Amino acid sequence: MPEIDTEPFHRAVVALNGGPSDARIVRLVASLAARTKAELIAVHVVEIDWTLPLDADIAGRSEEVQRVLDSAEAIAEGVKVKMEPVLLQARDVAAAIVDEATERGADLLVVGLPYRKRFGGEFAIGRTIPYILQNAPCSVWVVREPMSEEPS
């Protein structure tokens, strides 16, 4: 792990999307938190569309959803950092992440960004990250996945 010269954080919210970037950002943040004894909160949001009530029993029943948080917690434990897992159901992922971070008084919000291209070859950043960048009251780190292949 290279030395990263940065302001220490005290409470970081790590937003997990269930993709391969989760392990990377948890490892990164946990190893930094291990030095400063910072508090970590892992948040995974399951989006509930408008056809279902918000309190529909979806996330609690899904092993796969539980596994997203459990694997993150295991990685953090591996470097002896305690991580509080939070599972949310919401209509909008980005708003839920920002609201949770705000309510918890986090001074850092970390999100992973998969490298995807829109049809036509243009890089696609999606809706979630721009919303977070615009609305999060704290610092935001966006960790982008490496490109799976060299761009032509």
Next chain:
Amino acid sequence: MIGGRRPLQGRKPGDKRLRVERPHAPYFRYTGKGQLTAKEAASVPTTPGARLIARIRAIVLGRPLHQEAELGERLSKAKALAIFSSDAISSSAYATEEIILAFILGGAALAALGWSLPVAIAIAGLLAIVAFSYRQVCLAYPNGGGSYSVSKANFGRHASLVAASALLIDYNLTAAVSTSSAVEQIVSAFPALGDVRVLIGVGALALITLANLRGVREAGNIFAVPTYLFMFSAFAMIAIGAYRIVVLGEQHGPPPEVVAATAETAGATSVFLLLRAFASGAVALTGTEAIATGVPAFKPPESRNAATTLVVMAGVLAILFVGITFLATNFAIYPTVPELFGEVQHKTVIAQVAETVFGDSLLFYLFQAFTALLLFLAANTSFAAFPRLAAVLGEDGFFPRQFSLRGDRLAFSMGILLLGLIAASLVIIAGGRTHALIPLYAVGVFIDFTISQGGMIRHWLRTRERGWRYRLAINAVGCAATAVVAVVVTTVKFLDGAWFVVVLIPILVSMMLFIRREYDDQERELHVREDLVVEGPHREQRVVIPVNGVNRAVIQAVNFGRTMSRDVRAVFVTEDPEQGEAVRERWERQVPGVPLVIVESPYRAVISPVLAYLDVLDQAWPPDKEAPITIVVLPEYVARHWWERLLYNQTAKRLKAAILGREHTIIADVPYRREK
């Protein structure tokens, strides 16, 4: 509503979110599809008593370690030399004394001065043969060539079990002999401690047991230091002593007590006596095989590094052993045994040699401390090796399976405890005297050497690798030499205690074969054919509920019984026909549809009439139909306090004990929990 919570309002009016509770999270973690891994909290006991015990265990033994905490550190040659050879090198602390003692007890104390050194040199020659033979084992078995695995691979079950038994005996004796000798070294420096030597020995074993239960890392530097401290201080002692003898010409005559005691038998040296002395001194070879067993712990190239380390170890041991014997004979040192010196405090030969060389200085006390430390370390090596062998035997089905289970701290707790107990008993029985245990010691070691080398001969004949003839020749010489020594040691020490090992080995082998047969039988019994697809149950079931009247616990049991079969009946045993009638009247009114059988028991027995009734039911079953499964449902009242357990369910408990193991019978407890 999930988890009974209301949605949380976000910053904007439409943003609502809901925290979903994760009830599994404190105890489990999802690690794969349909797969949970238990967290530490899931292993925490739930009752207050069990929690207290767990807390005490955590204080004494440390917190339970995670499976992944096991680490396989690779050892450099220098570190491995220290860690694996403490057992072998430490035997130089008592081997010389055993040779001299053999002469004294044979009535030829004066001959000891002239003959001990040649005997020691002969033993060093044997050591060279054994070391070169084991070097081959290191090269041929990179996964560790303990005599059990070598003989298992080459000879099969029986020979390998003989080897295993000899090893098990050996490890116990290593622990007991090394501890006793360590205590003797302490007592030699501080004679006032002589009266509490057994206590010190047992205390030390208890500490070593505890440390191992906590899971000590053998690879720690702390274990490498004592070996080198002893080695270098002993080399210094030999160098100074040899300088005084060879260059300065210092020579001591035998003490007057020895001359007086042996005046009549002076010079009576027979071949038998020499053989006895040789057999006694052969304990120096114990522990030589340790490196061959631990090959996988070396840094790569494992085999070659282990082989080199083994040769270096044998060299060091030979120099120490012959050197100490050389000093002892030239300084005319005798162990202070009652046969020569009357009732005086025992002072070991190595302590006297150190005192002669260093004088009554701090160096002497330091040397004694290093020697004792090394000997305790040698005892500790058994605490790693014995449980590991017991675990391997457990996995192979020759030892109870509990021996292959790791405890909270990843150590094989059962093996460690057993070794601690046996070694402590040996120390107590021998009164803390090393000499009393020695006759038992060398027998197993040489049986092991012989079987292992024999296995190697078979190995070369089978594999015929490049240069196999040369290698076979080395192992054949080793096998022949150790076989001869095994016979000699057993014969000349037979009455001193070697007989015990000769008797014990077949007993252990039969015991292990018996255990294996039991496990094999069980496996055959439980075996399910690979091609069998299990369909639904096809046997009929009936339910029998012993009742004590009509009450809530009974009703609950009856309702449960009805879910399993239509054939449900209650049995009420009573000595009073009127009471029986009263219960029947109430039963038929309140529990219609479930027949009640009243069993009048004029002899007031409760359990036997129920059993007899079950027998009658079995006999009444049509013989051409498959016997049904009888489910005995027992209503049980759950006690809230320990003292309540004495008040309730005593009959149910007796009934359960009586029915347990009955053919085609299942017991089902239906607990009734008090609401308030």
